[in-house]
Amino acid sequence: xxxxxxxxxxxxxxxxxxxxxxxxxxxxxxxxxxxxxxxxxxxxxxxxxxxxxxxxxxxxxxxxxxxxxxxxxxxxxxxxxxxxxxxxxxxxxxxxxxxxxxxxxxxxxxxxxxxxxxxxxxxxxxxxxxxxxxxxxxxxxxxxxxxxxxxxxxxxxxxxxxxxxxxxxxxxxxxxxxxxxxxxxxxxxxxxxxxxxxxxxxxxxxxxxxxxxxxxxxxxxxxxxxxxxxxxxxxxxxxxxxxxxxxxxxxxxxxxxxxxxxxxxxxxxxxxxxxxxxxxxxxxxxxxxxxxxxxxxxxxxxxxxxxxxxxxxxxxxxxxxxxxxxxxxxxxxxxxxxxxxxxxxxxxxx
Amino acid sequence: xxxxxxxxxxxxxxxxxxxxxxxxxxxxxxxxxxxxxxxxxxxxxxxxxxxxxxxxxxxxxxxxxxxxxxxxxxxxxxxxxxxxxxxxxxxxxxxxxxxxxxxxxxxxxxxxxxxxxxxxxxxxxxxxxxxxxxxxxxxxxxxxxxxxxxxxxxxxxxxxxxxxxxxxxxxxxxxxxxxxxxxxxxxxxxxxxxxxxxxxxxxxxxxxxxxxxxxxxxxxxxxxxxxxxxxxxxxxxxxxxxxxxxxxxxxxxxxxxxxxxxxxxxxxxxxxxxxxxxxxxxxxxxxxxxxxxxxxxxxxxxxxxxxxxxxxxxxxxxxxxxxxxxxxxxxxxxxxx
Numbered sequence: 001x002x003x004x005x006x007x008x009x010x011x012x013x014x015x016x017x018x019x020x021x022x023x024x025x026x027x028x029x030x031x032x033x034x035x036x037x038x039x040x041x042x043x044x045x046x047x048x049x050x051x052x053x054x055x056x057x058x059x060x061x062x063x064x065x066x067x068x069x070x071x072x073x074x075x076x077x078x079x080x081x082x083x084x085x086x087x088x089x090x091x092x093x094x095x096x097x098x099x100x101x102x103x104x105x106x107x108x109x110x111x112x113x114x115x116x117x118x119x120x121x122x123x124x125x126x127x128x129x130x131x132x133x134x135x136x137x138x139x140x141x142x143x144x145x146x147x148x149x150x151x152x153x154x155x156x157x158x159x160x161x162x163x164x165x166x167x168x169x170x171x172x173x174x175x176x177x178x179x180x181x182x183x184x185x186x187x188x189x190x191x192x193x194x195x196x197x198x199x200x201x202x203x204x205x206x207x208x209x210x211x212x213x214x215x216x217x218x219x220x221x222x223x224x225x226x227x228x229x230x231x232x233x234x235x236x237x238x239x240x241x242x243x244x245x246x247x248x249x250x251x252x253x254x255x256x257x258x259x260x261x262x263x264x265x266x267x268x269x270x271x272x273x274x275x276x277x278x279x280x281x282x283x284x285x286x287x288x289x290x291x292x293x294x295x296x297x298x299x300x301x302x303x304x305x306x307x308x309x310x311x312x313x314x315x316x317x318x319x320x321x322x323x324x325x326x327x328x329x330x331x332x333x334x335x336x337x338x339x340x341x342x343x344x345x346x347x348x349x350x
Numbered sequence: 351x352x353x354x355x356x357x358x359x360x361x362x363x364x365x366x367x368x369x370x371x372x373x374x375x376x377x378x379x380x381x382x383x384x385x386x387x388x389x390x391x392x393x394x395x396x397x398x399x400x401x402x403x404x405x406x407x408x409x410x411x412x413x414x415x416x417x418x419x420x421x422x423x424x425x426x427x428x429x430x431x432x433x434x435x436x437x438x439x440x441x442x443x444x445x446x447x448x449x450x451x452x453x454x455x456x457x458x459x460x461x462x463x464x465x466x467x468x469x470x471x472x473x474x475x476x477x478x479x480x481x482x483x484x485x486x487x488x489x490x491x492x493x494x495x496x497x498x499x500x501x502x503x504x505x506x507x508x509x510x511x512x513x514x515x516x517x518x519x520x521x522x523x524x525x526x527x528x529x530x531x532x533x534x535x536x537x538x539x540x541x542x543x544x545x546x547x548x549x550x551x552x553x554x555x556x557x558x559x560x561x562x563x564x565x566x567x568x569x570x571x572x573x574x575x576x577x578x579x580x581x582x583x584x585x586x587x588x589x590x591x592x593x594x595x596x597x598x599x600x601x602x603x604x605x606x607x608x609x610x611x612x613x614x615x616x617x618x619x620x621x622x623x624x625x626x627x628x629x630x631x632x633x634x635x636x637x638x639x640x641x642x643x644x645x646x647x648x649x650x651x652x653x654x655x656x657x658x659x660x661x662x663x664x665x666x667x668x669x670x671x672x673x674x675x676x677x678x679x680x681x682x683x684x685x686x687x
Contacts, residue, residue, distance in 0.1 A: 074546035075517075182634045212397040212635075213573065217617035217628040224627070239547065242576075246619030246628065269621065283547040285576025287618055289599045292580035299555055300548045303516050 126186035363424035393582030459520035590646030597674030
């Protein structure tokens with residue numbers, strides 16, 4: 001597809017993970033309305049037509065070792081599906097996911113298992129993602145058992161206790177069940193489960209959005225400590241931009257299944273080139289009434305269009321204040337508009 | 351008691367809510383007192399389990415009794431008491447007010463609208479109950495309210511079912527529904543939590559517009575200090591079933607007094623600052639299974655003292671002019687009371 005979209009942004013090291021033109025579609029049945037003259041039978045059993053919900057429609061990025069890449073966007077923009085597409089939890093329809101030179105999309109489930117050890121996931125809802133009938137020890141140890149990360153039981157046991165210590169869980173919790181824990185502690189269990197197989201990349205899908213503010217800070221600190229101590233690489237999915245600013249080194253903004261802007265965190269918060277990013281950042285609430293009451297806010301009109309029937313051309317043109325004829329006809333691709341700053345827009349802010 | 355510029359719409363004194371459960375009695379709200387004046391937007395902030403939603407559901411009589419047990423010393427709406435002689439809620443009086451003079455917007459618009467009924471049926475229900483009004487007139491009113499909250503072709507779309515609207519639109523429908531009887535008081539319980547940031551901005555703008563145009567008093571319940579900073583004139587911070595700090599918004603942020611509020615503010619990542627680590631409040635919110643006879647924040651407080659264990663700290667003014675009140679021993683001693 002587009003060359004510029006997959007081009008390396010930084011020239012230094014080889015990326016640890018490459019996502020190239022990833023497309024994840026969901027097949028859906030749409031009833032075709034029969035016309036007046038149709039037979040009784042075809043009115044009762046109308047024809048069904050296959051349509052595709054393009055949840056992720058051509059996403060490309062490189063992930064470098066030690067970086068924390070944020071995927072941000074509103075719900076329905078495909079950020080979670082992208083994460084699942086990377087881990088092959090949803091098999092992509094097109095595109096490549098290359099983990100350390102290994103292409104994942106064509107692997108058989110058995111071969112995939114080996115690769116998944118290197119890339120683990122932390123889920124959003126700590127209440128739904130832990131099996132209530134397994135003890136904390138079993139929950140955390142399970143991936144290591146599946147991947148046979150450790151040679152024998154005693155190694156596993158030591159690793160288990162070690163991992164629990166790393167995430168701030170006490171050893172005595174090992175035989176307890178998830179229901180006995182609060183939201184923040186459950187998320188720690190989820191993180192420990194992701195860590196035990198000694199992964200290199202952790203994909204965290206909104207790991208703090210279900211938590212209270214005071215607990216959220218604890219978990220965010222844990223994430224940054226682990227990153228420093230273990231040299232992990234994160235793909236951090238979030239919708240809260242102040243969390244992203246605090247945590248991440250690079251930000252990719254998604255809209256309707258596509259990345260519309262990628263840049264290092266500092267740059268993107270200084271200068272947003274895509275009008276959507278600009279609106280998104282202006283919508284962030286600052287806990288300071290003096291700033292908050294003075295500030296001019298860009299309130300976007302309308303809502304995110306349905307991915308079943310995405311607008312022609314630039315996906316954002318229906319809500320964009322700068323939209324022109326070209327935006328309605330042609331789809332903009334990611335282009336480097338400044339150093340390390342890629343934007344998919346025909347009329348970006350300079 | 352306060353600078354009486356405007357009429358007091360709602361006055362609550364020592365409201366208690368308890369739930370009887372298998373494990374014991376949960377003390378969800380422990381004697382909170384406040385008053386709301388006409389036309390203002392008051393924010394109630396707190397984490398989950400702090401009693402912010404329950405206290406409002408309780409005073410509207412929306413909790414099933416039992417298991418809930420609600421009593422108060424004083425509960426007045428426009429000077430009229432809503433309590434029976436024994437101090438419990440007067441359901442008859444409340445029934446006349448709910449959906450009429452006081453209405454409520456809930457957090458999740460999908461679960462609070464009935465999926466089996468069209469928007470029209472749901473919108474007309476309350477107004478037909480409270481007022482003697484013909485169906486046609488009620489229909490016109492509903493269309494007017496829908497247009498007011500920014501729904502185009504309201505006359506046609508009123509026949510839609512909830513699933514045909516998106517999340518933001520559903521929340522608009524909820525707001526229109528709450529406005530049907532021109533309420534004096536609108537209680538918005540986390541109205542933007544389930545929504546995306548760009549939609550959240552739209553809804554907040556709408557609520558501010560309603561407040562300005564219709565002079566509706568709004569109680570805005572949220573856990574997001576950022577949202578509250580922009581919208582409200584006064585804030586009440588709740589923790590463990592009590593109000594720990596309250597006052598004018600600017601003053602709360604400029605002179606944060608209670609250690610909990612301070613901790614909460616410090617634990618939010620902010621756009622305009624760079625920090626390696628966030629400050630945290632260690633531990634987690636208290637279990638409310640037993641009555642606390644000391645400060646509910648004691649276990650997590652960095653500035654705790656021995657005197658904190660001697661009874662619940664009194665809720666006192668630190669700045670009368672800005673109506674800044676704090677329930678903390680630190681200020682108790684300074685004031686020498």
